[in-house]
Amino acid sequence: MAEKVFARPASLKDVPTHYCPGCHHGIIHRLVAEVIDELGVQDKTIGVAPVGCSVLCYDYFNVDMQEAAHGRAPAVATGIKRVHPDTVVFTYQGDGDLASIGAAEIVHAAARGEKITTVFVNNAIYGMTGGQMAPTSLVGQITTTSPYGRKEESCGKPIRMSEMLSTLDGAKFIARVAVNNPANMAKAKAAIKKAFEINIKGEGFAMVEVLSICPTNWGMSPVESVTWLEKNMLPYFPLGTFKTEEVAK
């Protein structure tokens, strides 16, 4: 019999997803599920789904899940974690959810050093509602609510959440990664794993920001989208680790 070298992670349900062709959510879901499997914590993991494109991720992750109101996932996760301190609680949130309507919740969860992991998918746009401007949309970026391009004088510049949250003592690990090529996917998975390990050890708050594409709402092919991300997002949202326990010492 041939050796099985590739299989669906146990922490991902064997169901079709609703994501658009080329969307990075599928990759990021898989990386999170692989990490949960490798750390052997599927049995004690509870996820919190956001409002946004990944709202239905409670149907995809093969772990207990709660669906939160828009932006409130870190508060919901706090409630869960305080009831079951022995579990591994994570939130999965987009940029509108986390950086706009849920800005207070993520800041205070990080400030409290809440022992949860946040996977923050930043694609610089509101996907589910049809391509509106996000707090992470780039200056000049055309969206349905910035049809003439995002203007700095009226909307300011995009928020760099990783840099901002890394200033908080309660945040023990903050990294920004991308899944635009296989090498970066490997780095992304390593960062997600680190963020879950910190959670399991009970050290504090950990977040991995994953730069992602939205071909549908950017109005580009998946390949063009990856190029756009590399040319426009990477210079403004630099990849790297902004906080680790080594730096914190």
Added chain:
Amino acid sequence: MAEKILMKGNEALGEAAVIAGCRHYFGYPITPQSELIEYMAKRLPQVGGVFLQGESEVASINMVYGAAGAGARVMTSSSSPGFSLKQEGVSYIAGAELPCVLVNVQRGGPGLGSIQPGQADYFQATKGGGHGDYHNIVLAPNSVQETVDTTILAFDLADQYRNPVVILTDGAIGQMMEPVEMREPVASNVEKPWATTGLKGRTETNVVNSLFLQPDVCEKHNQHLQAKYALITKNEVRYEAIHLEDAELVLVAYGITSRIALSAMEKARKEGLKVGLLRPITLWPFPYQPLEEAAAKANAFLTIEMSAGQMVEDVRLAVGKDKPVHFYGRTGGMIPGTEEIYNQIVTIAKGGK
């Protein structure tokens, strides 16, 4: 049974929650409920519980959502402006059918209003409050002792029906001190097989959710909720009736206002006026039927509220058009006096108004 001790309504409510097995509290400071959040901050760590001050009412109610979904007996409290902020979360909690206890120590409104007692959040509490078709069970105690008993009942009803229960008090009930007798701790061992605990050997994942993208599925969910509300309406109506047997005029009041109405009623009866009192204890489900029955015998009704007239709409629904339903209200944090209500009674008895 324990001896009687003197306690503030807000603090007695907190102790009753502990007795009921509540070990998780999430809240945000606001007057006139602050004694309650402060009591929980002090008391919960003593019993191995979790107290957490959220960054806002919005965050606090969502922490309640998470904790209730994780299977805990959990409570939050606020006062009118803060309770408004919680309404988004309450709608999600009702939609996801999560048991929890929510306390609103009402003050004068609208907006920032005043910090004195009010009853102008009746519509918000009993008709939903947030978006969508849902009901909270709403309990309105009128003394510190009843606050204690009601709080313990609230946790049981929440678990029994998987429904949020609102304890609707006011700045007067919350702030006043009265002797109370605490009960023995209640064993809360309600099975919650639906809660998110981590799979722990289960093969099917538990999902706490209020989203149903298919409209027919969402309608089925609504029909299920409505069937539950019908059951609650059938089983859980609570009220107190005093002198309804011969009352020609029936006063209707809840909470602190019912205490003043009672004094006015007693004064009127001394003067030979046949006055009774119907006091709803559950504001939802509302005691429509007892009022309907009272309407068959009495000549008139007088609803008294610390609002511009909210519960009176339900009284009119119950009584119908054959008998007059009068209203007397004070607003903005003003509490009606016994004399004011007595004068209303006399005016109605003389056929005025």
